[in-house]
Amino acid sequence: MSRPPLHSLLGFAAAARSGNLTRAAETMHLTVSALSHQIRAIEERLGERLFVRGARGVELTDAGQALFDRIAPHLDAIEQALQPRRRRGEALTITLMPSFASSWLVPRLPRFLAAHPQLELSLQSNINVVDFARETGLDAGIRYGPGHWPGLDAVHLFDDWVAPIASPALIEKLGRPTLATLDRFPLLGAPGGRWSEWFARYGGTPPARFVAIFDDSENLHRAAVEGLGVVLGRMTLARPLIEAGHLVALFDERLKAEYAHYLVLPPRSREHAGLAAFRDWLLEEAGRYEAGKAAARERASRRPPRKHAPTPHRRS
Incomplete structure (x- = not known):
């Protein structure tokens, strides 16, 4: 053979x-x-x-x-x-979720690369659980999770928040909901979970039926962009779509997400000079990002209440 x-x-x-x-x-x-x-x-x-x-x-x-x-x-x-022989610390390989890479990291990455031109950075998109003991070519990962992974160091970057978002086309077609009338709109998700928490905290009645259920955040946000319904979206993933005009945040109210974003690394990477520089830069960017969100919330709190358009009749 x-x-x-x-x-x-x-x-x-x-x-x-x-x-x-x-x-x-x-x-x-x-x-x-x-x-x-x-x-x-x-x-x-x-x-x-x-x-x-x-x-x-x-x-x-x-x-x-x-x-x-x-x-x-x-x-x-x-x-x-x-691989060509290089000093330890001149090459850095990071695994991360594709959605986080496109929505948060990549737009900020030019600043890091400009500050560290000697560092060869490799980003590997991966949605699976990573075994650093087996995949020795990986130096660290960026993950959205509970903050504890056995045998790994986890550096907290920033929290995430969820809120109802929808496409401008859907708002133009159905009007803009109030907190009390949100349940009359087509909602994407599933009974229970965060939607139940949203209605319990901010009022309204959860609908008996949701339009569609998705088990992937990226597809969920894409469905909202296409006007399929209102999604309780993760703001880190949704912000670029909001800034581009593809989605609209319907309210200033937020729910803190169950998980947060972390830099995760195995013990063997603790002394990696390139990773140390990347970690410090990530923390700086995360701090700037959090400060920007706080400023946006402050500006939103000073705005007068919106006038809401008529809302559709309750679905059967």
């Missing part, structure tokens, strides 16, 4: 780490079709499926996980061996 091509195994590992064939193909400079062909070739060789399609991309089967566990350390070792 011939040996499997190394590039096929690299493509398989990229798909396993990202959980998304499109992003994996981009990192490998391949088309999705070419990457899928490579993966199928490995599956045919092993006689087992390596991936199944899930709601958010692709997920490893048991056979796929077993293969990844066996080859990942060797692929990492090969990658490190082939």
